[in-house]
Amino acid sequence: MTARIYKNKKAVPFFLIPAFLFMFVYLYYPFVQNIINSFMHIKYIGTSGGELNTPVLKNYITMIQDPKMLIALKNTGIMIIATIIGQVGLALLFALLVSNIKKGSGFFRTVFFFPIVISATALGLLFNLIFLYDKGMINQILQFVGYLDISTNELIDWKAEHAMFTMMTPVIWQYVGFYFVILLTGLAGIPQELYEAAFIDGGTKWQTVKYITLPLLKNSIATCVVLAVTGALKVFDLPWTMFVNGMSDTWLTGTYMYSKVYSDADYASAIAVVIVVLGVVLSVVVNRIFRQDADYDAS
Amino acid sequence: MKKATALLLSGMMALSMVGCGASDTATTEEPTTDTAAEAEDTTSAPEGGVTIQVTTTYAGEDTNAQNYKDAVAAWEAETGNKVEDSSATSDETFKSRIVTDFEAGSEPDVLFYFNGVDSNQFVEQGKVVSVDEIRETYPDYASNMKDDLLGASPADGVNYSVPVNGYWEGMFVNKEVCEAAGVEVPTADTTWEEFMDICATIKDAGYTPIACSLQEVPHYWFEYAIYNHQDAKTHNTLPTSADDEIGQAWAAGLNDIKGLYEDGFLPENTLTATDAETFQLFTEDKAAFLIDGSWKVGGIESAVDDIENFTVTHVPGMGNRKSTDEIGGLSMGYFITRKGYDDADKQAACVSFVEYMTSDEVVSKFAGTSVTALKNGAKPDTSSFTALGNAALEYAGSFTGISPAVQDNLNEAARAPIFGDMASIVKGSVDAADAVAEVLSIANE
Structure with a gap:
């Protein structure tokens, strides 16, 4: 009976067609339409583009000369590096540590994963209060420990003086748990026999991590890095909640695109196209880097 | 058995999509303008039991935030209708939200908003109803106001909104x-x-x-x-x-x-x-x-x-x-959106709501120290100032x-x-x- 149902393929389209239609209507069609929109002149978002821009590549030419877009690209580049080091790096460290403890691993899994379930907007408001100028948590602590002069009410304007740090900290903090879970799952797939053999051969902890864990975890790390890079390219909600309108030159490609949606829809479409292109290119680059490593290791 | 289950599941999946579509059609289907025409004898007194969506800027630290709540409660008690209110403090974020709502087709039935160029987009797209069109069915609509002070749209010079307080x-x-x-x-x-x-x-x-x-x-x-x-x-x-x-x-x-x-x-x-x-x-x-x-x-x-x-x-x-x-001036007013007005169930309630909120009594309470468009002028109660x-x-x-x-x-x-x-x-x-x-x-x- 089981074999027969797998051989009979007649039911397959019933499952695939609705899902395909859903993907077509809500992903592929808007995606293609967005590319077309990036060449059109659209007066209001939601209205169809009446005519092509003059010149057709107007939005892309503007983008090259747009200082805010350059700031957004630079900041996004910084965000990508920060997410790779801060999110994937920390997640890897936490995963290695948690996989090496016998008691309390469940507790740490929950603690590290918890920020993921909180909405980005709520986190943004939370960190707004933490970094608040007057009566903010960090400034109060710094005054309490004497780093800031409480008699003159000396305060740090985190959103002006350390804007990128203030923006990236919650973003990194929120997603560490996500990559932590992926890497922990990858670690669970490594056969224990390899560690036992290394232990018998006198291998140290660091040597087992370097020569067993990291090479066998490479695919999981590559997945995490690709997700981190593409995620950094489109990150929007948390930075927008904390730094509305690119306050203190904190534009990211995602936030800059959104800021243009209601005032210049076709330009926003062009930015969205650039985000997708960058995402694809960087994903390919990351995959190439990890594949090169594989060839090197194999040799 | 498994085959039957598989077919049943796929059928349900397909039906659910069709169902979603059908549901959307039902909720977004606009009543024809004939519906409005048929309501020739209609007065602005609604039958009750209708819920309308309203967005205003009477929120947060606005002087009239509480007055607005009181007036809404009084109108609800008087008519038996309900207001789903989504008022918010007026700033650039609020304006963006309103634009988004209109573009997404989720605009309110009644909107208290800027009557300058901020509303040009809605006027040009025919998403708000003119005072003259409403008066064709409800002749007394905004009759207590001076027409030349209503705040004509810069887009076409036509009155769409009814102001409260300047x-x-x-x-x-x-x-x-x-x-x-x-x-x-x-x-x-x-x-x-x-x-x-x-x-x-x-x-x-x-x-x-x-x-x-x-x-x-x-x-x-x-x-x-x-x-x-x-x-x-x-x-x-x-x-x-x-x-x-x-x-x-x-x-x-x-x-x-x-x-x-x-x-x-x-x-x-x-x-x-x-x-x-x-x-x-x-x-x-x-x-x-x-x-x-x-x-x-x-x-x-x-x-x-x-x-x-x-x-x-x-x-x-x-x-x-x-x-x-x-x-200073009169820069905001109540708009009735096309979505709310063309809904036969909501039309009278929308008109009634705006008429109530722009009546001499309510406007006098809201006006405080500011100007109004009332023909009889505002009579604020200064004893509680x-x-x-x-x-x-x-x-x-x-x-x-x-x-x-x-x-x-x-x-x-x-x-x-x-x-x-x-x-x-x-x-x-x-x-x-x-x-x-x-x-x-x-x-x-």
Whole structure:
């Protein structure tokens, strides 16, 4: 009976067609339409583009000369590096540590994963209060420990003086748990026999991590890095909640695109196209880097 | 069995999609205009049991936030209808939300919104109903208002909205801070130069002279700063170029704001603070002056313990602008959206709601010290006014000239080079004249 149902393929389209239609209507069609929109002149978002821009590549030419877009690209580049080091790096460290403890691993899994379930907007408001100028948590602590002069009410304007740090900290903090879970799952797939053999051969902890864990975890790390890079390219909600309108030159490609949606829809479409292109290119680059490593290791 | 289950599941999946589509069609299907025509005998008294979506700016620290809640409750009790309210404080975020709602087809049935260029988009797209069209079915609609003061749309000169209360903008003063710093409260005779000296003294005394978030709400200072280089007759005119007389006035005004920033008269975090943060400086006796609208009177009253410590006065003027030449007018009103009006179940309720909220009694309660479009004029009950309310009444009666806010002639996109990038202007990375040119470039697109 089981074999027969797998051989009979007649039911397959019933499952695939609705899902395909859903993907077509809500992903592929808007995606293609967005590319077309990036060449059109659209007066209001939601209205169809009446005519092509003059010149057709107007939005892309503007983008090259747009200082805010350059700031957004630079900041996004910084965000990508920060997410790779801060999110994937920390997640890897936490995963290695948690996989090496016998008691309390469940507790740490929950603690590290918890920020993921909180909405980005709520986190943004939370960190707004933490970094608040007057009566903010960090400034109060710094005054309490004497780093800031409480008699003159000396305060740090985190959103002006350390804007990128203030923006990236919650973003990194929120997603560490996500990559932590992926890497922990990858670690669970490594056969224990390899560690036992290394232990018998006198291998140290660091040597087992370097020569067993990291090479066998490479695919999981590559997945995490690709997700981190593409995620950094489109990150929007948390930075927008904390730094509305690119306050203190904190534009990211995602936030800059959104800021243009209601005032210049076709330009926003062009930015969205650039985000997708960058995402694809960087994903390919990351995959190439990890594949090169594989060839090197194999040799 | 498994095959049957598989077929059943796939069938359900397909049906659910069809179901979603059918549901959407049902909810978005617009009743034909015949429905409205059929309701020829309709009065604005609804049958009850109808729920309408309403969005206004009567929220947060708005003076009339509580009055609005009371009026909505009274209308609900009187008609048996319900209001799903999504009112919010008026700022650029609110305006973006409204635009998004309209574009996404989730606009409210009734909207209290700006009747200037901010609503051009809805007018041009036919998403709001004109007063004349409503009067075809409901002849008494807005009949208690002066038609020429309703606030015709700049898009086509047609009336779409019915105003409630007008507004004025003035400078609220924390008297305790002034006293502690050893300065007098500015008056109608205080010049701009004297005001700068007052600010310097307040700053030296360890207080913030001016509570203002340039990041979030630079609007009021922009308005008065450029007004100071114009007069009441010329203020409500857009420049034709950054080089003409008005364009130069705008650039000079922006440079005055830059001067305030460089002199340290604004909060240290003015480029990152929210309006709520700077307002808190003012109400907690850390800042002396706050330029805001007449709607802020109630916000201050509810935020402070001793309202006697607060008053409102004229923004010191320079050049041709007397300090008593102010910003004010009727810039907002109730719109009935096409979505709400063409819904046969909601039409009468929407009309009834607007008629109730713009009746002589309700408008008189909301108006306070501001102007109205009522034929009979507003009759505010001054017996319950606080010291600040009385000061506001006196202030509103001392204008020698009044001009609408010129920024209302610009849409959100055109305002962005100034209001969205004030930090760059005051820090000098963007020249004020270039910002004005950019505004005009977008406005003329």
